[in-house]
Amino acid sequence: MADTIYCYHCRLQHPKEEMRRIETKTGKRWRCLKSIKATQRDREEREAFGRQMTAINKAEAQSKARMALNLGN
Numbered sequence: 791m792a793d794t795i796y797c798y799h800c801r802l803q804h805p806k807e808e809m810r811r812i813e814t815k816t817g818k819r820w821r822c823l824k825s826i827k828a829t830q831r832d833r834e835e836r837e838a839f840g841r842q843m844t845a846i847n848k849a850e851a852q853s854k855a856r857m858a859l860n861l862g863n
């Protein structure tokens with residue numbers, strides 16, 4: 791078990807080659823690539839979802855504006 795490092799994120803030991811040393815508020819910590827990638831993916835999905843909602847809201851606002859315009863005629 792010499793080549794494993796404690797992952798603060800999973801609270802588990804992972805093989806050394808899966809680990810990355812990262813800077814946190816409390817100092818340098820070891821975290822596995824898997825958890826880093828999972829976090830990145832979550833953030834990307836949230837951002838993509840946010841962009842989608844913005845697009846929907848914009849489209850809705852435009853259709854409301856069009857409706858208001860039509861009612862004016």
Ligand SMILES: [Zn+2]
Pocket residue numbers: 797798799800801802804821822824825
């Ligand atoms: Zn981990």
